[in-house]
Amino acid sequence: MTAPVKQHLIDPEICIRCYTCEMTCPIGAIQHDDTNVVVDPETCNSCMDCIPVCPTGSIDEWRVVTTPYSLDEQYGWDELPPQEDLGEASAGGIEALDEAMAALLAEAHAGAGGKSRAPASAAKPSVNLYTLGKPATAKVQGNYRLTDDPEHDVRHIILDFGALPMPVLEGQSIGIIPPGEDAEGNPHLPRLYSVSSPRDGERPGYNNVSLTVKREGGGLCSNFVCDLKPGDTVQVTGPFGATFLLPDDAQARLLMICTGTGSAPMRAFTMRRNRTVGGRSGGMVMFFGARTPESLPYFGPLKKVPSDLLEKHLVYSRVGEAKEYVQDRMMAEEERVAELLSDPRTHVYVCGLRGMEDGVERAFTSVAESMGQSWVALRDVMRDEGRYHVETY
Numbered sequence: 001m002t003a004p005v006k007q008h009l010i011d012p013e014i015c016i017r018c019y020t021c022e023m024t025c026p027i028g029a030i031q032h033d034d035t036n037v038v039v040d041p042e043t044c045n046s047c048m049d050c051i052p053v054c055p056t057g058s059i060d061e062w063r064v065v066t067t068p069y070s071l072d073e074q075y076g077w078d079e080l081p082p083q084e085d086l087g088e089a090s091a092g093g094i095e096a097l098d099e100a101m102a103a104l105l106a107e108a109h110a111g112a113g114g115k116s117r118a119p120a121s122a123a124k125p126s127v128n129l130y131t132l133g134k135p136a137t138a139k140v141q142g143n144y145r146l147t148d149d150p151e152h153d154v155r156h157i158i159l160d161f162g163a164l165p166m167p168v169l170e171g172q173s174i175g176i177i178p179p180g181e182d183a184e185g186n187p188h189l190p191r192l193y194s195v196s197s198p199r200d201g202e203r204p205g206y207n208n209v210s211l212t213v214k215r216e217g218g219g220l221c222s223n224f225v226c227d228l229k230p231g232d233t234v235q236v237t238g239p240f241g242a243t244f245l246l247p248d249d250a251q252a253r254l255l256m257i258c259t260g261t262g263s264a265p266m267r268a269f270t271m272r273r274n275r276t277v278g279g280r281s282g283g284m285v286m287f288f289g290a291r292t293p294e295s296l297p298y299f300g301p302l303k304k305v306p307s308d309l310l311e312k313h314l315v316y317s318r319v320g321e322a323k324e325y326v327q328d329r330m331m332a333e334e335e336r337v338a339e340l341l342s343d344p345r346t347h348v349y350v351c352g353l354r355g356m357e358d359g360v361e362r363a364f365t366s367v368a369e370s371m372g373q374s375w376v377a378l379r380d381v382m383r384d385e386g387r388y389h390v391e392t393y
Contacts, residue, residue, distance in 0.1 A: 004086055007068045008039045008046060013079045013127050014058035014115075016173050016240035018192045018393075021050040021059050034133030036075050041068035055391045056243065057115025078128075117386040119247035119347060123199075126167045127242055132190070135177060135235040136164050140228045141208055149295035153215040154261060155226045156196070156297075159234065160208045166236075168209055169199050170268035171244040171349075171389075175237035176211075178221040190237045191221035194351070194391075196264035198272035212264035212297055244349065244389045246272055253283035253346045255337070257326055257360055262352030262392075263288055263297055269349070270310055278309075285311040285340060287333075289326040289356070291318040327359035330367065337367045341378065347387045354392040 010021070010030075015037055022030040022037060029043035030050060050059050063069075063083055118125075130136040138159035146154045168174065175190025182188055197210040215226040228234065246254075246269050254273075256266045266286060273284060290296035293316065302312060313333065317323045330337050340346045341364075350360055361375070368375035382388035 004064045007063050007065050008044050009061045011058040011061050011080050012036050012077050014056050014242045020053045024050050024053045033075050034131045038074035060115050116243040116389045118243045118245050119386040121247045121249040122245035125169050125242050130237050138236050140232045146297040147295050152295035154297045155213050157211045158202050168195050168239040170246045170272050171265045172239040172241040177235040178224045194264035196267045212261045214261050244391050250277045255340045255348045256286045257350045259289040259352035287313045287326045289315045327363035330363040338371050350390045
């Protein structure tokens with residue numbers, strides 16, 4: 001019998017097709033077609049460079065197999081196959097796995113952005129309904145500027161899908177395909193944007209979806225999207241994402257931590273809760289960071305959200321003499337954060353620039369210590385229970 005080997009795979013249900021892993025892989029082992037992103041078993045050397053860059057943890061999947069799954073098999077998957085039963089060969093093969101690989105796997109799983117699970121009560125998401133080969137066409141309904149800071153041009157984009165179904169849930173993303181070709185003559189890959197509207201649309205009963213997009217200097221897709229006008233059309237892939245989802249439980253409490261356009265899913269969560277439970281249930285606390293009020297997306301609308309629905313901590317790093325970041329406010333509100341973490345109904349969501357993770361982790365570590373607990377242990381329990389979610393970029 002062939003000796004078992006450990007094969008690196010990507011979960012097609014959780015993968016958001018951001019292609020960051022493919023661009024990071026130093027040996028070209030990761031590739032894609034119109035549907036899936038896959039790992040070539042003949043090329044992959046398990047260097048693990050792709051693990052920390054994945055925002056969803058979909059890249060951190062492994063199977064012990066006697067015959068590696070081929071690329072054609074992987075391209076045809078809608079979900080990962082279960083671990084096959086290897087019988088007697090299994091035990092010996094697993095024991096023979098390289099110790100260095102085991103150490104690398106342990107280190108990868110320990111990361112703050114490790115693989116999440118969907119909340120137990122979350123609705124079942126649709127994933128990859130529209131692909132690179134068969135994208136959806138949406139019409140721009142509106143393009144509204146959200147900030148007054150000339151260095152931070154953030155837009156609220158509303159897309160109308162007409163008769164095409166777009167069953168997107170709060171916390172999911174869609175891809176926008178910028179027009180034209182790259183330097184090698186290939187069509188541009190989609191850029192991923194979190195949806196900022198609830199599942200019943202920006203306007204209830206209409207088949208539309210909103211996005212929160214920041215114009216980036218030299219950004220191919222962000223400039224394309226930010227310059228869109230009503231009536232323009234765009235090519236869309238998705239939806240993507242199967243874990244960063246809202247619990248369908250009116251008693252669930254939400255601790256939301258975000259910066260910049262990381263507020264998009266938090267807006268969707270807030271609107272969904274407001275439409276479904278209204279003033280009957282609060283339980284939502286947001287720590288939202290920006291440089292100034294002028295550069296904070298949705299600053300005006302946020303101020304109008306009732307405090308009994310959403311407790312807001314708006315944090316500015318360029319106002320006053322002392323710089324304040326979300327982690328600073330979290331530690332200043334230590335008792336409030338500790339009370340939320342101690343409640344088994346609390347779900348934590350972190351979204352924004354990757355650089356915010358370390359600070360947020362330090363704040364959670366400090367708060368957990370004040371509770372007499374280990375943050376790593378508490379975080380891992382919450383993740384296993386589908387109550388801890390990180391998406392950074």
